[in-house]
Amino acid sequence: MSQPTPRVDEPLDQQPLLSEQWIRAPRSAVFDFLVNPVKLARWLGEFTDTPEVGQDYGVAIGPDHVARGRFVSIEPNEHVVFTWGWEHSPHVPVGSTTVTITLTDHDGGTSVLLRHDGLPMGPEDEHAVGWAECLGRLVEQWETS
Amino acid sequence: MDAAVRALAEPTRREILDLVRHTERTVSDIASEFDVSRPAISQHLRVLADAELVNVRSEGTRRLYSARPEGLVELRSWMDQFWNDALSNLKVEVEREQWNERKAASKRRKK
Numbered sequence: 301m302s303q304p305t306p307r308v309d310e311p312l313d314q315q316p317l318l319s320e321q322w323i324r325a326p327r328s329a330v331f332d333f334l335v336n337p338v339k340l341a342r343w344l345g346e347f348t349d350t351p352e353v354g355q356d357y358g359v360a361i362g363p364d365h366v367a368r369g370r371f372v373s374i375e376p377n378e379h380v381v382f383t384w385g386w387e388h389s390p391h392v393p394v395g396s397t398t399v400t401i402t403l404t405d406h407d408g409g410t411s412v413l414l415r416h417d418g419l420p421m422g423p424e425d426e427h428a429v430g431w432a433e434c435l436g437r438l439v440e441q442w443e444t445s
Numbered sequence: 446m447d448a449a450v451r452a453l454a455e456p457t458r459r460e461i462l463d464l465v466r467h468t469e470r471t472v473s474d475i476a477s478e479f480d481v482s483r484p485a486i487s488q489h490l491r492v493l494a495d496a497e498l499v500n501v502r503s504e505g506t507r508r509l510y511s512a513r514p515e516g517l518v519e520l521r522s523w524m525d526q527f528w529n530d531a532l533s534n535l536k537v538e539v540e541r542e543q544w545n546e547r548k549a550a551s552k553r554r555k556k
Contacts, residue, residue, distance in 0.1 A: 317525050321532035325543045333539055343534035412535065414528050 317416040324409045327377040334380045334401060351380065358387070368394040378403060384416070452496035457481065458489045462498060462512055469502075469509040 323330055333339040335351045340359075348358040351371050358368045369383035379402045385394040397418035404411045453459055457479065464475055472490065476483040490510055493499040500513045 317528060319525065319528040319532055321529075321536050323536045323539050325539045329543060330535070330539050333535055339538070342538045344531055412532060414532060416524070416528065419524065 317414075317419060319414040319416075321412045321414075322406060322409055323412060327403045327405060327410045330403055330410045330412060331377045331380075335374060351382075357382070369399075370395060372398070452492050452498055455489065455492075458493055461486070461489055462493060465499060465510050466512040469511045471507050471509060475510065 333343060337347045337350055340347050340351075345359040345361045345367075349355050351357065351374060353371050353374050356368070356370045358366050360366055366387040367384055368387050369385060371380070371382045373379065373381040379400060381398065381400045383395040383397065384399045385396045387394060397416060400415045400417070402413045402415070404413070453462070460479070461475055464470060464478060472483060472487055475490070476486040479486060490499065490501075494501055494510075497515075498513055499510050502509050502511075
């Protein structure tokens with residue numbers, strides 16, 4: 301009675317997530333929002349530590365959920381790179397994925413490109429359900445907040 | 446919020462999805478793995494089917510459920526949305542700060 305489940309050919313876990321935003325401000329103003337904990341809290345979450353290379357951090361997303369990682373590279377007004385994972389998740393463990401935020405001058409303002417590498421989302425990936433589980437928990441917490 | 450993410454917010458549904466990931470199963474087959482009633486399992490399966498996380502097919506009088514991997518792939522768009530929302534917030538906050546600074550500077554000039 302067992303039948304193979306449908307497959308999606310391309311392994312999605314090798315494709316990064318990309319998100320882009322244009323901001324009417326110079327790069328230095330945007331960069332400050334990537335490294336200043338007071339300003340980070342205004343768009344992403346409360347950080348436990350001030351971003352600097354090699355520094356481990358935690359960031360509260362919603363009331364209970366915490367993402368953790370380490371700042372890998374910080375180039376003023378250019379880019380910020382940090383690892384990312386969900387606390388207590390065996391599937392997207394702390395430090396298992398990488399987020400790169402790059403700033404470029406564009407059209408009198410700043411173009412912000414966010415690239416998230418290493419997410420285990422391929423359907424044949426044993427981690428896929430775990431990631432779903434992690435997202436599910438995140439949603440529970442957001443909905444109760 | 447994505448229906449798939451909502452469907453997975455329930456722990457039992459996550460376990461059900463895990464059970465039918467590689468094998469087709471009937472409702473009673475699935476229910477035998479849990480301490481909850483069969484109607485409750487049917488209800489969970491309906492939610493999973495509505496969220497397009499499971500496929501259903503009939504074989505005689507039996508209805509067979511299996512995971513629909515594309516549904517999980519769609520979850521990726523949720524994480525995508527998370528970052529899109531975050532960057533939108535970033536834009537609003539940076540531009541608000543810029544606007545306040547320009548306003549403060551123009552006040553100073555008027556004095």
